[in-house]
Every structure is written in structure tokens, then in C-alpha cells.
Amino acid sequence: MAAANIREVARRARVSVGTVSNVLNRPESVAEATRQRVMAAIDELGFVRNEAARHLRAGRSRTVGFVVLDVANPYFTDVARGVEGLADEHDAMVALCNSGDDPERERRHVKQLEEQRVLGILITPVENDNPYLEQVAARGTPVVLVDRGAGHNQCSVAVDDVLGGRLAGTHLLEQGHRRLGFVGGPLSIKQVADRKAGLHAAINDLNGTGADVVVISRPYLTVDEGRRAAEDIVGMPPGERPTAVFCANDLLALGLLQELTRHRLHVPDDIAIVGYDDIGFASAATVPLSSVRQPREQLGHAAIELLLDEVEHRSRHRHRQVVFQPELVVRESSQHTRAR
Amino acid sequence: MAAANIREVARRARVSVGTVSNVLNRPESVAEATRQRVMAAIDELGFVRNEAARHLRAGRSRTVGFVVLDVANPYFTDVARGVEGLADEHDAMVALCNSGDDPERERRHVKQLEEQRVLGILITPVENDNPYLEQVAARGTPVVLVDRGAGHNQCSVAVDDVLGGRLAGTHLLEQGHRRLGFVGGPLSIKQVADRKAGLHAAINDLNGTGADVVVISRPYLTVDEGRRAAEDIVGMPPGERPTAVFCANDLLALGLLQELTRHRLHVPDDIAIVGYDDIGFASAATVPLSSVRQPREQLGHAAIELLLDEVEHRSRHRHRQVVFQPELVVRESSQHTRAR
DNA sequence: GATCGTCTATGAATCGTTTCAACGATTGGG
DNA sequence: CCCAATCGTTGAAACGATTCATAGACGATC
Numbered sequence: 001m002a003a004a005n006i007r008e009v010a011r012r013a014r015v016s017v018g019t020v021s022n023v024l025n026r027p028e029s030v031a032e033a034t035r036q037r038v039m040a041a042i043d044e045l046g047f048v049r050n051e052a053a054r055h056l057r058a059g060r061s062r063t064v065g066f067v068v069l070d071v072a073n074p075y076f077t078d079v080a081r082g083v084e085g086l087a088d089e090h091d092a093m094v095a096l097c098n099s100g101d102d103p104e105r106e107r108r109h110v111k112q113l114e115e116q117r118v119l120g121i122l123i124t125p126v127e128n129d130n131p132y133l134e135q136v137a138a139r140g141t142p143v144v145l146v147d148r149g150a151g152h153n154q155c156s157v158a159v160d161d162v163l164g165g166r167l168a169g170t171h172l173l174e175q176g177h178r179r180l181g182f183v184g185g186p187l188s189i190k191q192v193a194d195r196k197a198g199l200h201a202a203i204n205d206l207n208g209t210g211a212d213v214v215v216i217s218r219p220y221l222t223v224d225e226g227r228r229a230a231e232d233i234v235g236m237p238p239g240e241r242p243t244a245v246f247c248a249n250d251l252l253a254l255g256l257l258q259e260l261t262r263h264r265l266h267v268p269d270d271i272a273i274v275g276y277d278d279i280g281f282a283s284a285a286t287v288p289l290s291s292v293r294q295p296r297e298q299l300g301h302a303a304i305e306l307l308l309d310e311v312e313h314r315s316r317h318r319h320r321q322v323v324f325q326p327e328l329v330v331r332e333s334s335q336h337t338r339a340r
Numbered sequence: 341m342a343a344a345n346i347r348e349v350a351r352r353a354r355v356s357v358g359t360v361s362n363v364l365n366r367p368e369s370v371a372e373a374t375r376q377r378v379m380a381a382i383d384e385l386g387f388v389r390n391e392a393a394r395h396l397r398a399g400r401s402r403t404v405g406f407v408v409l410d411v412a413n414p415y416f417t418d419v420a421r422g423v424e425g426l427a428d429e430h431d432a433m434v435a436l437c438n439s440g441d442d443p444e445r446e447r448r449h450v451k452q453l454e455e456q457r458v459l460g461i462l463i464t465p466v467e468n469d470n471p472y473l474e475q476v477a478a479r480g481t482p483v484v485l486v487d488r489g490a491g492h493n494q495c496s497v498a499v500d501d502v503l504g505g506r507l508a509g510t511h512l513l514e515q516g517h518r519r520l521g522f523v524g525g526p527l528s529i530k531q532v533a534d535r536k537a538g539l540h541a542a543i544n545d546l547n548g549t550g551a552d553v554v555v556i557s558r559p560y561l562t563v564d565e566g567r568r569a570a571e572d573i574v575g576m577p578p579g580e581r582p583t584a585v586f587c588a589n590d591l592l593a594l595g596l597l598q599e600l601t602r603h604r605l606h607v608p609d610d611i612a613i614v615g616y617d618d619i620g621f622a623s624a625a626t627v628p629l630s631s632v633r634q635p636r637e638q639l640g641h642a643a644i645e646l647l648l649d650e651v652e653h654r655s656r657h658r659h660r661q662v663v664f665q666p667e668l669v670v671r672e673s674s675q676h677t678r679a680r
Numbered sequence: 681g682a683t684c685g686t687c688t689a690t691g692a693a694t695c696g697t698t699t700c701a702a703c704g705a706t707t708g709g710g
Numbered sequence: 711c712c713c714a715a716t717c718g719t720t721g722a723a724a725c726g727a728t729t730c731a732t733a734g735a736c737g738a739t740c
Contacts, residue, residue: 003457003479005697006696017696017697018700018719019719021697021699022698024697025698031719048479050396052395052401052456052457053392053396053725055725056396056697057699059725072417072418072421077411080411095435096436098424111388112391112433115389116391117390117391139343139386140343223624254624258626280412284563286601286602345726346726347726356689357728358692358729359690361727362688362728369689371688374688374689389726389727390725390726391727392727393727394726396727397726398727398728399695
């Protein structure tokens with residue numbers, strides 16, 4: 001049974017195609033009896049609107065593209081949830097695309113989305129500078145950077161990572177720690193560099209305390225790399241070992257926690273840990289993890305809001321760069337438990 | 341700069357629209373000089389093909405819809421990865437849609453996908469019986485059920501959950517356990533019921549051993565519920581407490597593990613645990629978790645293979661129900677560690 | 681120089697919906 | 711009884727790319 005089209009529906013209901021279209025899009029402007037007849041014909045024929053044709057006519061689709069670095073990362077799926085919520089209200093669909101850290105795949109996805117004339121594209125780009133995205137925007141598909149700041153020729157939503165690092169650092173200093181560790185991925189990733197800078201800033205805020213930072217650099221932000229960082233730490237002479245470690249994300253922190261525990265180092269008494277992102281598994285760890293929380297759903301919310309504003313008021317739209325404040329969630333992994 | 345269309349490109353390159361189309365789709369049939377001229381025009385105008393128009397003409401889009409229960413569940417993102425791999429080779433896109441366990445949302449997504457005339461729909465339905473999906477298929481959009489068996493009027497890919505339960509059960513019995521526990525979500529979910537049935541089957545296989553099963557039923561399959569199950573177990577008199585527990589998924593198992601440890605019960609010596617799904621976090625747990633592994637990527641692979649077969653050989657296609665065998669991965673959580 | 685074949689390029693028809701000016705029918709006011 | 715206004719419906723013109731039968735140009739062959 002090939003899908004029936006609007007013409008067949010019209011014929012069956014003995015009306016013109018225009019009327020069928022009206023039933024579908026402006027039911028109030030059609031006489032009740034006619035409407036019924038058309039609806040009946042639609043049911044009988046199993047008619048399903050052809051989105052491609054509507055879309056061709058309309059010039060734009062009702063889909064928003066969201067290109068993320070990694071669908072498997074709970075952080076992004078949470079942001080996506082925020083996007084979806086608001087998109088739903090504007091009956092737009094969200095197409096979730098995975099670049100998997102590969103600039104090539106990212107470009108392919110963006111191209112496809114542009115060909116689909118999506119309402120707009122939300123994207124966390126793999127690389128830092130992406131002139132091609134500005135071209136996409138210039139050709140008429142609005143682009144909003146997610147989790148990345150932008151110049152004022154683009155919209156962006158981000159979280160203040162320097163502040164996040166500072167919150168973590170200040171907290172650890174307040175707990176009396178003076179030998180701090182930073183476990184992070186490559187500093188070429190802006191988020192990582194900013195978080196580290198925040199940690200240093202916290203120390204500067206409190207200058208003259210003689211606090212020190214050992215940097216343990218790791219190539220990726222994964223659980224496995226967290227474990228390796230633990231090996232590094234365990235290998236240090238106890239006098240040089242940091243007494244508190246700030247990790248660039250929760251996956252690292254979880255790996256670190258597991259491996260330290262395995263080596264009979266107690267968290268937080270021997271080594272305190274603060275992570276970043278506050279993913280669901282953070283509070284579920286064997287020692288619940290302190291973490292810097294990013295307002296993930298809000299981030300998604302804000303991103304699509306900026307996008308829709310640009311779509312709806314193309315002329316009077318001004319690009320904005322929204323920056324959220326992170327928040328420190330203190331749990332067991334960074335508080336001395338004397339009563340032990 | 342509104343997106344230029346193929347006519348403007350043709351005008352600029354001083355050729356007909358047909359020729360531009362040929363450059364795009366059959367470049368070998370166009371003289372080199374002409375081709376160059378057209379390409380130049382495309383670049384200069386920033387021309388981007390309009391997918392809606394191609395699609396309208398072609399009758400079908402090059403997108404496959406994948407509707408999952410929960411994008412935040414690593415299990416589904418892994419299956420999705422399998423789907424994407426093969427889809428890429430057929431230069432099809434995958435649209436990942438999230439039903440979030442809500443039949444209403446699921447239906448909306450399916451409707452949208454059908455209106456988009458996607459190549460086909462892969463879906464893990466929320467409910468068990470879904471006649472509406474057969475109607476979708478009958479109207480011409482192939483549907484493949486994922487992680488659910490189907491009758492022979494539909495294609496499906498699934499994993500033998502009874503076997504999975506049996507593997508877990510047999511393993512625990514072989515380790516000498518006789519008081520077993522089963523922690524699971526509502527038995528109305530077929531997967532859960534099957535896994536439980538498998539556990540009982542394992543006991544029957546070895547009849548006369550006097551093995552026993554305590555069922556601890558929980559409404560959801562989450563980490564939190566796993567913790568609550570631990571409370572139940574801790575509350576039992578030590579003589580009745582199971583010495584080994586099989587969980588319907590890894591999230592439950594992780595929660596259980598954490599809370600038992602917190603109550604100073606040692607895993608596996610006091611209580612052994614086997615989970616299900618073998619998600620990434622299973623091996624990363626404080627006590628690495630034994631788990632029944634489902635061939636996730638293969639599942640995705642097989643699903644899209646069935647779908648593409650139906651698309652490409654519509655007439656001679658026969659619906660198939662593929663069932664995979666799960667595999668038990670034994671780790672520390674279910675092996676006595678005498679050397680402790 | 682007529683005939684045939686090869687290679688390129690053309691342009692009109694097509695996909696299915698939406699939109700909108702225009703039309704006929706009906707109603708109410710003057 | 712006529713004129714306007716209102717209401718419901720119509721039909722044709724878009725939207726932008728693809729396809730395909732056909733035409734034209736050019737060489738080779740007899």
C-alpha cells in the first residue's frame with residue numbers, strides 16, 4: 001500500500017486539494033461537515049503527510065541539529081534533554097549527531113544538516129577555531145556554540161570554567177590542603193586549561209600560603225586515564241604526594257578514586273578528590289564524589305532559546321554570549337571524616 | 341545571503357539546470373571544462389543542495405530513525421554506534437530519538453519519522469504489543485524491532501535473555517552458592533522476566549541441589565533502586581541472606597555493590613554479584629563487576645542490515661527474527677578471593 | 681558527402697504540499 | 711430587491727532538484 005497523497009484524499013472526499021490542506025492546517029476555516037468527510041478519507045486511505053513537500057514549500061524544516069562530541073557522555077545527553085524540552089514546545093524535532101571528536105565527521109554532519117535546511121545548528125565543535133561555521137551562519141542557518149565561548153559574531157552558551165576551577169581550589173585550600181594536584185587532559189582543550197587556571201587563581205587569591213600544584217597531564221578525559229594518574233600519584237614519595245586532587249572531569253576522578261582505593265589510600269583522609277561535571281555516577285561512587293556542577297539542562301535550554309530567537313526575529317536579533325556560573329557540590333570525597 | 345538555488349548556479353555557469361544536476365550526480369557524463377565552470381559557480385554562490393527537494397523527487401530520504409528508551413543509557417548509545425557504522429557505509433544518516441519510556445513521545449517520534457519518509461525505523465518500543473507499528477510498516481516504512489522479539493510479520497533483533505539468566509545462574513551455582521537472590525525491575529518487562537526465568541532454569545538443570553531463589557523486586561532498573569535492594573538484603577537475618585545475587589542490569593548491580601560495601605559486607609566473599617549488560621562502568625567499579633554481556637554493536641549492525649535488506653529488495657525480502665547469544669564475563673565480583 | 685555513433689547539453693515534466701487571489705453562495709441591512 | 715459582507719471552497723502557481731527523451735556537434739567510416 002503505497003502512501004496516498006493529498007490529491008487522492010481530495011478526490012475521495014470530493015473536495016479540492018486546497019481544502020484538504022486547510023483541514024490539516026487551518027481546520028477552523030473549514031465547514032464541519034467537510035472537515036469530517038476529509039478526515040474520514042484520510043483515515044480510510046492511511047494518508048501520511050509528506051514532510052519533504054511541506055518543507056520544500058516552507059523553505060525550512062522544523063528540525064534543530066545538535067552536534068555533540070560524544071553521545072556516550074552523560075554530560076551531553078543531559079544537555080540534550082534541556083534542548084529537547086524547549087524544542088518540543090515549539091514543535092521542533094532535535095536531531096542528535098555524534099562527531100566522536102572527529103572534525104571530519106563533524107563537518108559531514110553540519111553539511112547534511114545545512115542541506116536539510118534545519119532551523120539551526122547547536123554544536124560543540126571539536127576544534128577551537130571554525131571559520132566554516134560562520135559561513136554556514138552567513139548562508140542562513142543560525143549556529144549556536146554550546147559549551148564554548150564565541151566572539152560577538154556568533155551566539156554561544158558556556159560555563160565559566162575558570163570560576164569552576166577556582167571554586168574547587170578554594171574549597172580544598174579551606175580544608176587545609178597545601179599540596180594540591182591537578183589531573184587533566186591536554187591543555188589545548190580550552191575547558192581543561194581554564195579549569196586549571198581557576199585552580200591557580202584560587203591559590204593566588206590566598207597568597208602567601210605557600211600552596212603548591214602538581215600537574216598530572218593525561219591525553220584523554222576517561223576513567224582509564226584516571227587510573228593511570230593514580231599510579232603516578234602512588235609512585236610519588238609520600239612527602240611530595242598531593243593531599244588533594246582536582247580532576248578536569250568526573251570520569252578521571254572516578255578512575256582515580258578506584259585505583260587509589262585499590263592501593264589502600266583512603267579518600268578523603270589520605271587524598272581528597274574533587275571532580276567536574278557532577279554526572280550521575282559521581283554521587284553513586286563508592287565514596288560519593290565532590291564535583292563542580294554545570295547547569296547542563298539550563299545550558300541546553302539557553303542554547304535553543306538563542307537559536308529560536310534568531311530564527312523568529314532574524315532582523316532584530318543580536319548575537320549574545322551567555323555564560324553560566326558553575327556550582328560546587330561538596331560530598332564525602334573532599335571532607336575529612338574524623339569520626340572514622 | 342539567502343541560499344542560492346540550482347537555477348542561479350546554472351545561469352552563472354551559463355549552462356542548463358540539468359547540467360548542474362549532472363555535475364552533482366553524474367560528474368563523469370559532463371565535459372571537464374563545463375564541470376569546472378559549474379563547480380566554480382557553486383563555490384562563488386555558496387550553493388548548498390536542498391535536501392528537501394531531492395528527497396521529494398526521490399520519494400525517500402536517506403535517513404534511518406532509531407527510537408530508543410533512554411539516550412542516557414550507555415547500552416543504547418552502544419547499540420546506536422553499531423547502527424551508525426553500517427549506516428555510514430550506505431551514506432545514510434541516523435536520527436536518534438528518545439522516547440524516555442513514554443509511549444506518547446514514542447508515537448510522536450514515529451509519526452514524525454514516517455512523515456519524513458525515512459528509509460526505515462529501528463525501535464525499542466516502550467510497550468509490548470504495538471499494532472500501530474505494523475500499520476506503519478504496511479504503509480511502506482520498514483520497521484525493525486530492536487532488543488525485542490517479534491512474530492514473523494516483522495523483523496527483529498534480540499538477545500536470548502533466558503540464556504543470559506541461565507549463564508549467570510549456572511556460574512553462581514558452580515561457585516557453590518545455594519541461596520541465590522534475584523534483583524529485578526517489574527516482571528512486566530519481558531527482558532526482566534526472561535532473565536529471571538533463566539536463573540530458575542539453571543537451578544532446574546542441576547536439580548536436586550536444593551538451591552533457592554529470593555526475589556527482590558524493584559520498580560525501576562536504576563542505581564538508586566540497587567541501593568534500596570541492598571538495604572533489603574542487609575535487613576535479612578544472616579542465615580536467610582542470599583550468598584549471591586543476580587541483578588537484571590548493571591545499574592542495579594552497581595547500586596547494590598556500593599551499598600553492601602558501605603554496610604561492610606564484602607563482595608564477593610560475603611555476597612557475590614553478577615550484573616547484566618556489561619556497560620563500561622561495570623569493569624570500572626570498585627570491585628569489577630561480573631556481567632552478562634550483550635553484543636551491543638552487533639545488535640545495531642544486524643538491525644540496520646535487516647532494514648536495508650528490506651529497503652533494497654522490497655519484493656523478495658523475508659522478515660527475520662535474529663537472536664543473539666549473550667556471554668558471561670566473569671570478574672572479581674563473583675569469584676571468591678581466598679588470597680585476601 | 682551521406683550515414684552512423686559518440687559525447688554533451690538541454691528543457692520540460694515531475695515529486696506533494698502550501699498559499700492565495702478569486703469565486704460562488706448565503707445572509708443581513710437598507 | 712439590491713449591495714455588501716461573510717463564509718467556504720477552488721485551482722493554479724509556487725518551492726528546488728532530478729530525470730529522461732531528444733537535440734546538436736563532431737568524427738569516423740564507407
